Amino acid sequence: MEKRDYDAVVVGAGPNGLSAAIALQQAGLSVLLLEGKATIGGGMRSEALTLPGFIHDVCSAVHPLAAVSPFFSTLPLHQHGLEFIYPEVAAAHPFDNGSAAALYSSVEVTAAQSTRDTAAYTKLMQPLLQNWQQLLPEMLGPLKLPPSPAMMRFGLNALKNATSVAGKHFKTPVMRGLFAGMAAHSMQPLSHAGTAAVGLALLLSGHAAGWPVPKGGAQQLANALATCFTAMGGTIETGVMVQSLQQLPSAHAVLLDVTPAQLLRIAGHQLSAFYRWQLHRYKYGMGVFKIDWAIEGEVPFTNEICRQAGTVHLGNTLEEIALSEHAVWKGRTSREPFVLLSQPGVMDSSRAPEGKQAIWGYCHVPGGSREDMTAAIEAQVERFAPGFQERILQRHVMDTAAMEAYNPNYIGGDINGGVQSLDQLFTRPVLRYSPYRTSKKGLYLCSSSTPPGGGVHGMCGYYAAQRALKDLFSKR
Template sequence: MPNNLKEYDALVVGSGPNGFAAAITLQQQGLRTLLIEGAETIGGGMRTKPLTLPGFQHDVCSAIHPMAMASPFFASLPLAAFGLSFTYAKYEAAHPLIGQETAFLQRDIYQTASSLGVDRQTYLDLIEPVSQHWEALAKDTLGPLHFPENPLLLAQFGIKALLPAGRLAQRFKTPQGRALWAGMAAHGIQPLSNYTTSAIAMVLLGVGHRYGWPIPVGGSQAIADALAAYYKSLGGEIQTDTWVHDIRALPKHKILLLDLTPKQLLNMQGLELSESYKRQLSRYRQGMGIFKVDWALSEPVPFKDARCQHAGTVHLGNTFEEIAENEYRTAQGQLVKYPYVLFAQQSNFDPSRAPLGQHTGWAYCHVPNGSTADRREAIENQIERFAPGFKDTIRAAATMNTREVEAYNPNYVGGDINGGVMDIHQLYTRPTWSFTPYRTSNNHVYIASSATPPGGGVHGMCGFHAAKTALKDHYPNLSTI
């Protein structure tokens, strides 16, 4: 455990992006802080390890980072000065179709729109306002419910964003437009018939045009390492290999911020939470889980459409109708033949990931929460539909089912990497119905994980807002950020 002889203004438990965001925000204000991590290494969902063969570096969880540059918190940090650099693919994302032309998300919004033919204006009407006004939108969307700074802009966005992705898909006439939309919306890990599923598609497309989808050089661990270096430069302290089960064993502190899920809060000793608050936490709902595969490959993936090799991310699910049906069935607890697969090929753009001439592959599909079914064959069969001969390039593979995903990072309950389903009932009212969801019933304890607004993703905004709330409550003279 940490040195109990020292005293801190604030302790932060969990070194994922939100834990670092909370710790950095507090340390920037001159507080004495300690960041505590249970695992032997920092990073949470930002870790890179040799999971298959020597020389192959695989991102254990997050891989491509659409929100890295779009996050107001990350954008405010001098991370480049602390070793972080990004590379970019020619195409941010590709969506191949069987018997049809591939759809591509390109940095240039007009090239993307024009490639969709008759859907050009539909695409621009939907996505161009997000791309053009993202900084203003981010202030009103990447945080808790509040009176908006830009009410008209937010209303224009929200009218569309709150709709089911299936509803807005009806505006697209081409298979490419509908498929591109489906692949983006499915990042939300819920049926496309759910309200609010249009929001994530609009954001991912909009920020893709604004900032691209960055690939961290050296792996996702590079983000964590840069955050740690900057945090330490401010005087912050980090303690790893320290699982916290009882907060009474921690050093003396004034406030405690937990980058943890409701499930973990309920199991932690010494928090002194009220019974009513604990009942609210117990009603928190998890979303679908994931099954993940990493591959060491002898050569680039042999996509039928060779242009897909120039995309950082490839969405594999074929048509809108196929993706929508399979996501719905998965949410109902079924295992589908051809699951929607998110595939990344970082080594095509960052040669440090694999030995010369060889490559890495990274993919996951959605599964029922807590499922222990082995979906490697289903994922590889889905890839083979669009890249015949893929299996022949495999030298080695490593898999993780939902239990193993949760064991790796307890925040991923049942394999749920979004920290709880982000449907209309839990988009902003997470983990409880409150305008200040970062507060718990103990006025010295705050929750700073993706179980708070704005939810899952490598952006740090949950931890940033939790820290701002704690500063306002306990250090109002410092709460100027």
């Protein structure tokens, strides 16, 4: 690493680190971006995990939040090689009776899948969609007081638990199941307050912008952001694993795309005792167990709609999903886990040789669990797609330890950088006037452990950069 002076150093080249670096470079600063791994991207890397010719997304694959990110949308990423591909069906949710619910771009088409719930779904979603442009900055940003009228209306249901919202608004298992699958992305029991917000946000993003995949793999999004940064004059160095602040060149601002656990290791002795105490209280949540498959043909779902969807939620009814997620929260693995399945090959034929697909699926497990969930996950896929296991050519498995080794931010396999519960959503990682400032002047946190939390949207990095620009450089 070159030891020359910079205005700012950003550590970690995931979506938030890249966004922070770009925002600082845009302001006219000299910025160095350091990445511990050999390849930039964090949760946006793609690799050949199984057989030659198969491109697998190691973590994120489908990017509804990237498609609507208020910061990404200002960048000329398409000029740097990024192309989003949108499936006709954003997400599908099959049931044991052979039927399936689906998320379409149209509220009306989605609502019409269940005659008894058509009016209720439309009444719930249409007003929120009409206020989407007002809602989006507050949904993907730090806490704003007072909230806008649009946000207050969203909060009427969003602050509740997913089970109660589904039970109040929907009469049929079809819509209840669809909503439960969305809310389960929260990685919490569906009985927890605030889980409805995740379900509503994912449904809204599907209606507003779709659930796209980057053509050629998630790495293409990372590469486009990196090229955007270097084209402005920024510098990237990979293979630099930062263990302490003393490793870094002189800079007015240092922004760390790490979670509280790494922050304590890197800079703990330079932080105030009270701030360290707050960081030690930060809560990490469920982990994930993930399988990548190279398969022959397509996933043989019984329901044709599922064969057209970029994402498929496997969990059957709301009650079954709720039971599975509650067990995991209590420290037990589920024999019939809720499984998120990504099949980008439905839209992007560049991911695998002709007639084959590269897909992945994961389930939630207790944080740090080393239990092998391969059989349970594949049984869930087989349940809704008989004959699936006969089509597997090769598999690649990652438990929570492998996830954390791949990305140190995934403590115990937690891909959200900490529990996104109401008590540490807008106050993550600690309760402070600015969640991006640490107790050390010039040191900032820009990871998913700050608002608005997990997901590939870059807004944690963007807002951390804005804070540093205002504090140290008197500019925004």
